[in-house]
Amino acid sequence: MDFDRKIYFGDYRCTNLKKLAAYIEELNETIEPLFDAHPLFKGEYALDYYEYLSRCELNSEPIEPKKVFEYIAPLYSNLPDWRNPGTMINVIPAVNLVSAATSSVTQMFNPNFAQDTYSGNLTLAELESVKYLSQIIGWDWEKSCGVFTFGGTGTNMYATKLALCNADAESGKYGAVKGRYFTLTSKNGHPTHYQICDWLGIGSDSCIEIECNPDGRINVSEVKRVIRENIEVGRTFLGYNMTGGSTNELIVDPIKEIYDLNDEIVKDYDLPYKPMIHVDSVLGWIFLFFRYYDFEKNPNDYPDDVLKRIKSMYDHVFEFKYADTLGVDFHKTGFCPYITSAFVVKDRSKFFNLNPSTSIDLKDMKYGDYNPFYTSLEYSRTGVGPMAALTCLKSLGTNSFCKLVGDLVLATHIFRKRLKDNPHVFMLSDGSEGFATLFLLVPPRYGKLTYSTVFSLTDGQTKEIKDYNTRYGKFVLRECIERKTNFLFTSSRSYTLPGTDIKIGAIKAYPFSIFLTEENAEVLAKEVGESIQRFTDQDGDQACTRDEYFVDMTTAGKK
Template sequence: MREKNERQKWKKILQEKVQPAFLAPWQEEHKEKEFKEIVRETLYNINSLKGDKEEQKCFLGESKYIIKDKNDILTVQEKAKMPEESTSIKEVMKEVASYFNGMFNWVHPKAMFNVTPPAAIPSVMGNLMGAMFNPNLVEEEYSGNIAALEVEVVGMISDLVGYDTSQSIGHFTFGGTGAYLFATKLALTKCLGKESRWEGIRKDPQILVSKVGHYAVKNCTDWTGLGMNNVRAIDIQEDSSMNLDHLEQVMERCYEEGKPIAMIVATMGTTDAFGIDDLKGIAEICDKFVKKHNLKNRPFIYADAVIGWAWSVFNSYDFKENDMEFSKDTLKAIEECREKIKYLYLADAIGIDFHKTGFTSYNSSMICLKDHNLLDLVTRDRNQMAYLYQFSAYTPGEYTLECSRGGNYALGAWCNLKYFGLEGYRAILGNLIESEKSLRKVIENESSMVCVNYKDHGLVTLFRVYPKSLKKILGSEQFAKEQYDKEFKDPSYKESLVKYNEYQFKVVNELQKILFEENGPALSFTSNFRVTSYKEPIAAIKAYPMSPYMICAEDELKEHIISYILKAADRVDC
């Protein structure tokens, strides 16, 4: 009798509490209504945390943070207990909404913290569909036609950057680092031969990247076992692009030392200053190097274009006609970037983040290869995976690092690419560049501020602010510009540079307080956006607008951004 009751209890719990938490396996109108109601209430809970338009608040809810220091982490972990009994879905969704208090609202024009975009609705819905039906892109059998959708995105991107779509191939991965890691593995195997997959790395292949290239190169050389000491940093030019003369010198040094060059990374849009390397020049140097030394393999060229890829939408733009009617300054900035981005097709592989300048939900990254035959280097034997690949024509799990790859990556990207098209992305980027130009003009008119990346043409504006007391000391109306110029060029100003690097951080620290106390802008800080002529790091405050609602009017920028920066500086001075 006891056994029978226990069976009845689990059946009751299953039917009344467990099954309602899942979508129905067939059409049931009442189940669909229940799901819509849960979605509606969840949206209400989260949207109620937004401020109104007059409030100008760029974060959700209240500035209540559960974790304020390291001790709080331990407290949270110790208190966390899984409930004994099931909770109602509505209660769970109401409770989880509270964790969004203090979260930046990335679609707000004052949220300029870093290269973090708001997710466009098409990508959100694509992610929702992926979450509902859970396709796994390990192979076609587990993902159905979502596999074809991933291939379509590869085709669209290949066509956009100039790859031959009959030869290219690609797949989505877990982020820009995932794309970088896959490229590193390909480069190492190409350099050392397939046997290295069994024997390991027994030489010291070198990876060359500019000094302002992403730190992912250190992660990838560490995690592959190559070792971070086998990364060689190449000097940069004034526009933050790789110095090609120094690249040639380092390549020759590698040859003299008997160390093969596995990979050269062309950074196509640095995070801080949006420096774009001369990919055409890098490819020419590689060809010259191979010919000179009669080498069997050319170094693998990886284009780290996770941010810059989006400028490819201007490859077919008629800059003379200027149908989008961009301003003269914006048009010039876009064209200068396009002149470098248009050579992406020369790279052996390209890393792309749709969750940056593609405006999709996190995370959505892709690596695209120029030649599908490269995959032969890393493809695994099917016998290792006996329970997979019995019926599928599309089997990326044979060569990807991941076995499980959610279809959400591809769904979000596909929906945005289809929705925005070339004109949509051109309008988004154009607006952000227009606002960047306006912001720099406002900064230029402030005697205590100086833009330190005025020659760069990305979305980011980097600047430094100085105490007004310097005006009397230097006896100049343009005291900020003069002070920074001396700090950048004159080694005797090293002490001042360090002092005012710390000053920038103090200003940003005050801005963080003003953000929550007075609904100020969300700006960030970089401790080393580049180095001085005497190799010292330069710190800067960073404004990285990514919202399609970003304003371009100079008077509004002054009111909503500059006034708060000056207030923060005054607080530091006091």
């Protein structure tokens, strides 16, 4: 029995964009009742996955679109709304609607970015986006290249694979040698730095974690010692996976110092190759746009203390130009939909170590010559990332990126300042240049905590404070679900004070909505203060019983 195919696939004699728009509008009407301008869409967290799946049955006959939309609409319940100023549970941005529209249309035509002949001229979006990224980094765009891939894990995997090929050209053909290689990351580095070494077969232990200075940046003297120690026992040094903006404090490692040290190591050991420097800058890259900001004239009129923070971050990311490769997440700090990650390489000839025979000079490239599948991990590659990134870059421009980021820094500064005045709060991120606001809710019997008293806490006291903050995190979630408050953030039991091994835990508030203004930062801080008082009065006795609703991804999988 046949069915009307045009309902589901459109008509090949037209673009069908009007039909797509009509379906989006119909789905919107179905989902609309779940939305009420709150951090969370309506719904309940009491969901039993097994019970739900036990009721699911796949239909044998087609279902009309309206009925399908009615069926899937409940799946949008409990969804966080990243545009809402009160949604502060992770670094996930509001999506640029122009990018979202482009992404939807791109998906409908289903280009495969493995090569240009499968994608028409759409692959130019990747080349153009990489050019702009190279320029804001400070690289020569005619010599650089890049590829969009499956998230920050993908960018780190490309970096490590490239470093392996660079140090051992035959590894791709004959395989990695057990225990032979080593690479370095900082204690504040992302867990994927170890995981990709596991996935690439060189072993997670080959990724050596280096202690950080009290400011959270990698200890370069220790880097030097570890490199020398390992090279002198015969191990092959692949390179460095540096932090270009940590999730919590937005810490950036000293890239220029690492660059200088790398030259020293190559010279001292007469290495036939130069170990590669990768910067995992999926968060911090956004401050590269301040290359175009006039800090003297300060056209956005930021207060001196806020301008100083922005300038300090730009001075750190300015050193990215000394790196060999960079990871960029537009879906984190670039206001794009998932997944929009780019891996960018300073020297395109190094990138083609992945497949040397396919290298072609950019100046010689014509339509039919752009074949990323020769060097990319994926043979099937979506065009959504490059199209979303280019659309966002062109629609906003450099000045708007600076304005959005600067305003977030300003609003975060105000939010912290007001929160710090609360007698129950010990601010952990007061001097942080990051977006995240980290603080401890202090049990009343401890009085006012200071850093010196934190260092003198016993293990039992540290656990008591962690438990107290975990209860408050659950209390916040319950009140948000019940619509008693208009904000939502999370607690973490694993948070460790930078430069120490003290796992004190923390409340993590990521104020990352582009609609977070100075005014509603004040309002939110006041509402948080009222919430803290209610919790303190009842000591969290009626908090949720569920251990975790939002997993702390910043330390998951960390050794």
